[in-house]
Amino acid sequence: MAGSSTEYIKHHLTNLVFGQHSDGTWGLADSAQEAKEMGFWAINVDSMGWSIALAVIFLGLFKSVANKVTSGVPSGLQNFVEIMIDFIDGTVKDSFHGRNPLIAPLALTIFVWVFLMNAMDLIPVDFIPALFNLFGIHFMKVVPSTDPNITLGMSFSVFALILYYSIKVKGIGGFAGELSLHPFNNKNPLIQVIFIPINLFLEILNLVTKPISLGLRLFGNMYAGEMIFILIALMPFWIQWTLSVPWAIFHILVITLQAFIFMVLTVVYLSMAHEDH
């Protein structure tokens, strides 16, 4: 039993990976080991597929509302979309003190997309994998945000935006100054020269921590949540609901909160990038 439990858990935590086999042919990996051997130039088909599908659903829904949007009495769906937009717009206005038309749509995309990816966690852990198993696909991780590639992919994109706007707003000199002249500052140039490497070390560490913590926080939370669902699924079927239902209800809070945190931190980081000292 212990062996099969381990097997079950491992199976659920393995992505469907497409890449180059060790014999040089391209195809899907048949085991976690094989997936590992494919190296960097492989792609998690399930994570990518689900995340893109969810984004298409989200954008398709919002676009269909945007197409027939009216400033008169809104329909039910338009009302819902407007509540989302209003919520995001309010959050962005609260924490972003600058003028950049990109920030609000970025925040909307992050919030809804991450929320939908997290929400996949609420679908019972075996439903979709079992369905794909019928078609001969043996690995299927349905929650894209439990894949560090997905969360880090997004957080490093945000990091790229932070760097871009830091340099755009402050100039290369200003950005370099910000990295090297804080937090230790002295009027005496000699002492300042000693401080610069320390400042650089601290500030660059601080800067690089942002995307990593942003991505790993989301990944860690969702991975842990998914893991608990998998563990609950190991129990006898007639008792599972006593744990899975409370955990799922609690998880509704977690998925929303994590999506919100990811969005707010993105906005805050970009707001800091726009601040000129």
Place this chain on the structure above:
Amino acid sequence: MNINATIIGQAISFAIFVFFCLKFVWPPLIAAMNERKEKIAAGLQDADQAAGDLELAKEKAAQTLREAKQQAAELIEQANKRGTQLIDEAKDQARSEGERLKVAAQGEIEQEVNRAKESLRAQVAVLAVAGAEKILNTSVDQSAHSEMLEKLAAEL
């Protein structure tokens, strides 16, 4: 769990989706919402203005009513005055007409009296003569005594 090209794929799709949202989703929605906000604000302002207008209209109506009442009172007073005046005038007229009629009647009566006196006077002479004739049983020369008789008649 391995880091692989998925991270790049996700970054690319993220960029595409953000761009799509920025270009096609966000602007029309936020524009419509702002437009509705303005409409509501305008509507509320209109409502406020309408309430003010109503207040003004009520005040104006009350004032008009007040004026009308005052005018009506004035008219009634005027009419009463005029009525009294008319009655007085009519009374005066009646009085003067009565006076005039009385005077005319008196004149006529006097005239009548005079005329009767005249005729009596004329007849008195004849009667006197006839009476004297009877008394004297003689004919009296009328022409001889006419002067005396006329004097007598005049004294009547």
